[in-house]
Amino acid sequence: MNKSKAFVGVVVMLLGVSWGLVQANDEADAALMQAVVAGDQEKVSHWLGQGADPNVAQRPWELTPLLVAVAGDVEIVDRLIEAGADVNAREREGVTVLMKAVHGGQPDVVERLLREDDLEVDAAGPRGTTALAYATLYGYPTMVEALLGAGADPQHVRYNGTTPVSLAEHMHELALAMPEEDAGGHHGEHDHGADEGPHDHYRSRNEAVASYDRIVALLDAAPASEDSGEQCHHNRAGDPEASDASQRPPHHRHH
Numbered sequence: 001m002n003k004s005k006a007f008v009g010v011v012v013m014l015l016g017v018s019w020g021l022v023q024a025n026d027e028a029d030a031a032l033m034q035a036v037v038a039g040d041q042e043k044v045s046h047w048l049g050q051g052a053d054p055n056v057a058q059r060p061w062e063l064t065p066l067l068v069a070v071a072g073d074v075e076i077v078d079r080l081i082e083a084g085a086d087v088n089a090r091e092r093e094g095v096t097v098l099m100k101a102v103h104g105g106q107p108d109v110v111e112r113l114l115r116e117d118d119l120e121v122d123a124a125g126p127r128g129t130t131a132l133a134y135a136t137l138y139g140y141p142t143m144v145e146a147l148l149g150a151g152a153d154p155q156h157v158r159y160n161g162t163t164p165v166s167l168a169e170h171m172h173e174l175a176l177a178m179p180e181e182d183a184g185g186h187h188g189e190h191d192h193g194a195d196e197g198p199h200d201h202y203r204s205r206n207e208a209v210a211s212y213d214r215i216v217a218l219l220d221a222a223p224a225s226e227d228s229g230e231q232c233h234h235n236r237a238g239d240p241e242a243s244d245a246s247q248r249p250p251h252h253r254h255h
Helices: 002-038 041-049 065-069 074-082 097-104 107-113 131-138 141-149 164-176 205-221
Strands: none
Touching (some): 097 107, 097 131, 107 141
């Protein structure tokens, strides 16, 4: 009887220790996400050093720390990748890390991701939209050039038959059709210039036309993948995309 009680006591103690470790890990994971959201490099490094998992997804959107970080600081992105963050993670709607980086409007973050050999450059999100298609829609020529250099397919077909090439031509036409009174535009606090910028940057007609001139030229000069719509090396397939931005005017959009 005494031996039985002793055994039960040991089991209870071990369960208590295990539960304590689970709680500690959960707290570290939550603290890591908070540090990423705050853009605090020091705390990000601290919590990773304390064993926080860089691949734990937070509900309800199933966001990993890297999916959040790519909207901002490239140093934090680099630290998370070094700690083993999945560069191909997706949030609940199927949007990938690379797509989020394009949304964020930070060319250096996109270029950092493209250094990863296992990055799926042509992974498709909802409605079959790839990171290259997003960069085309948003008018980011530097990102378009970087993605093409990493093997992105300019002829990848979306759900409605459009490709980055056809999207670029469509957006170029929209830019040309912008009213002349938009010729001046205005620049937000975090303006990156005419070529790249965050989504709150309202482009002038001249800026939009210049960006899409360059994008059309880049895409026209790029060779199509041997298997457009299928992926090789960096390129793998994914799921269809949530919204069709191709019918919107060539101004930056919020997400």
